[in-house]
Amino acid sequence: MTTVTSTEKPGCDTSDMLTIHALFRRAFTDAPVLVRGVADRDTDRMLPVSDHVRELAGALRHHHEGEDLLLWDTLEQRAPSCALHVGLMRVQHAATAAQLDRLDDLMDAWEAAAGSTEREAVAALLDEVRDTLLLHLGQEETQILPTAATVMSQREWGLLHEHGMSAIPKDRLFLQLGWILEVVPADEQAGWLRTNLPAPARVLWRLIGKRQFAAHRARIYG
Structure with a gap:
C-alpha cells in the first residue's frame, strides 16, 4: 500500500x-x-x-x-x-x-x-x-x-x-530578507524569523545582514 x-x-x-x-x-x-x-x-x-x-x-x-x-x-x-x-x-x-x-x-x-x-x-x-x-x-x-x-x-x-x-542571487538574500521584514509587524518578526530561517541564518542576519540591508535601504530611500 x-x-x-x-x-x-x-x-x-x-x-x-x-x-x-x-x-x-x-x-x-x-x-x-x-x-x-x-x-x-x-x-x-x-x-x-x-x-x-x-x-x-x-x-x-x-x-x-x-x-x-x-x-x-x-x-x-x-x-x-x-x-x-x-x-x-x-x-x-x-x-x-x-x-x-x-x-x-x-x-x-x-x-x-x-x-x-x-x-x-x-x-x-x-x-x-x-x-x-x-x-x-x-x-x-x-x-x-x-x-x-x-x-x-x-x-x-x-x-x-x-x-x-x-x-535571488546569494549576495542579495539578506537584502530580500530585510524588505520582507519591513512588512512583517514588529511584534511578529522574531517568530517569523524562527519559523522561516534556521538558527545559523538568524545569527548571520543579526551580525551581518541587518547592517547590510540598512546601508542598502539608505542608498535607495536617502
Missing part, C-alpha cells in the same frame, strides 16, 4: 503569499514616489533608484512567471468553478507584463538623459503598474488563495516558494 504523506494530501497553507503581496504592495506604492524625488541630472541619486526599480520589476516578472507555470493550470483542472477567476488572473498578468516591457524602454531613456520629462514618464507608468497590481493582488487573495488552499498539496504550494527563491 502506498502511503500519502501530509505534504502530498490536498490542503495547504497559503499565508506566505500574503507576505509577498504585502512586499509588492509597499514596493510599488513607494516606487513612483522615489522616482519623482530624483532631481534633474542627479545621477548619484538616480542610479540607486533606477537599479531598485529594475530589481522590483524583475522580481515581479519572476513571481508572475511562477504562478503562470505552477498555479493556473492546476487550479483550472482541479477546481473548474475557479476557471473564470483564473482567466482574470491571466489577463492581469499579461497587462502587467506589457507595462513592465514599456518600463524597460522608459528606464533606458531616463538613465540616458536624467531629465524631468523622462523621469515623469517612468513615474507615471509606475503609477499604472501600481494600480494594476493593487487590484490584481486583492482579487488573487479573495478569489484564488482560498481555492488553492483546498486543492493543492503543501509540496505543490512549496514549489512556488522554490521558484521565487531561485531568482
Whole structure:
C-alpha cells in the first residue's frame, strides 16, 4: 500500500503569499514616489533608484512567471468553478507584463538623459503598474488563495516558494530578507524569523545582514 504523506494530501497553507503581496504592495506604492524625488541630472541619486526599480520589476516578472507555470493550470483542472477567476488572473498578468516591457524602454531613456520629462514618464507608468497590481493582488487573495488552499498539496504550494527563491542571487538574500521584514509587524518578526530561517541564518542576519540591508535601504530611500 502506498502511503500519502501530509505534504502530498490536498490542503495547504497559503499565508506566505500574503507576505509577498504585502512586499509588492509597499514596493510599488513607494516606487513612483522615489522616482519623482530624483532631481534633474542627479545621477548619484538616480542610479540607486533606477537599479531598485529594475530589481522590483524583475522580481515581479519572476513571481508572475511562477504562478503562470505552477498555479493556473492546476487550479483550472482541479477546481473548474475557479476557471473564470483564473482567466482574470491571466489577463492581469499579461497587462502587467506589457507595462513592465514599456518600463524597460522608459528606464533606458531616463538613465540616458536624467531629465524631468523622462523621469515623469517612468513615474507615471509606475503609477499604472501600481494600480494594476493593487487590484490584481486583492482579487488573487479573495478569489484564488482560498481555492488553492483546498486543492493543492503543501509540496505543490512549496514549489512556488522554490521558484521565487531561485531568482535571488546569494549576495542579495539578506537584502530580500530585510524588505520582507519591513512588512512583517514588529511584534511578529522574531517568530517569523524562527519559523522561516534556521538558527545559523538568524545569527548571520543579526551580525551581518541587518547592517547590510540598512546601508542598502539608505542608498535607495536617502
